[in-house]
Amino acid sequence: MIEIDNILVSDEVVKAQFVCDLMKCKGGCCEDGDAGAPLTGEETETLNAIFEAVKPYLTKEGLAEIEKRGRYYYDKDFGWVTPTVNGKICAYGHYDNKGIIKCGIEQAYLDGKTQWKKPISCHLYPVKTKKTKTYELVNYEPRETLCNPACQLGKKLEVPVYVFLKEALIRRFGEDFYSVLDQVAKQYYDEHD
Structure with missing residues (x-):
């Protein structure tokens, strides 16, 4: 989990890759x-x-x-x-x-x-949010069959979920949140290259 203020982001939002493939889904x-x-x-x-x-x-x-x-x-x-x-x-x-x-x-x-x-x-x-008393949870939840083409296209294009959803994440949580998430993600990718 990645904690940014009172927001807990699933690691999969950074690690998984996803690009909607509307021609297929x-x-x-x-x-x-x-x-x-x-x-x-x-x-x-x-x-x-x-x-x-x-x-x-x-x-x-x-x-x-x-x-x-x-x-x-x-x-x-x-x-x-x-x-x-x-x-x-x-x-x-x-x-x-x-x-x-x-x-x-x-x-x-x-x-x-x-x-x-x-x-x-x-x-x-395919990110869903849920508020608890303490945190807002941000989880990656693609549909197994329906989103399979998007998962494949994301891997082919090497686009992480958080990058694909940049506009939406900024709209929901703001520029500062996204900047921190981007820094955490880049550190993860530097360590796993």
Whole structure:
């Protein structure tokens, strides 16, 4: 474990290698799970504020599910989450012409319609965070089969998880955190070359 202030980072975040291979996984993390995307309380407020800007990017099925369940709902096991269509694809997702799931929230961001890219849980994936009374835990948890192509591509390109997720980690924990993590990682790689 790597301890940075009150954040405990799994060694695998530095040691493992990972690069999403969307042509192979098709964005399956947006439809494979027990609930929609986890949201923080602050993110539920943000989603309410930007919903009208995001709405044109959603499918009629996604909109129907949001109409029925709400823009998000509270799940007793996962906390605040986005709704899903038929228990599968996130209500904010859609399939592109290559069959890859894309995020309507992120597309609105890329088109300059919002300042919010997407839920931090999505941006950080395959890293998951969990708060305890004392620490925030940061763990690398790729799906065994679904993420296998990303693990292979990461090894081929020699890209550590923390490098692949640089933008998301900085967004969540800040530049200072990332700088310390990068120093620890470089020391690890210097010792193991």
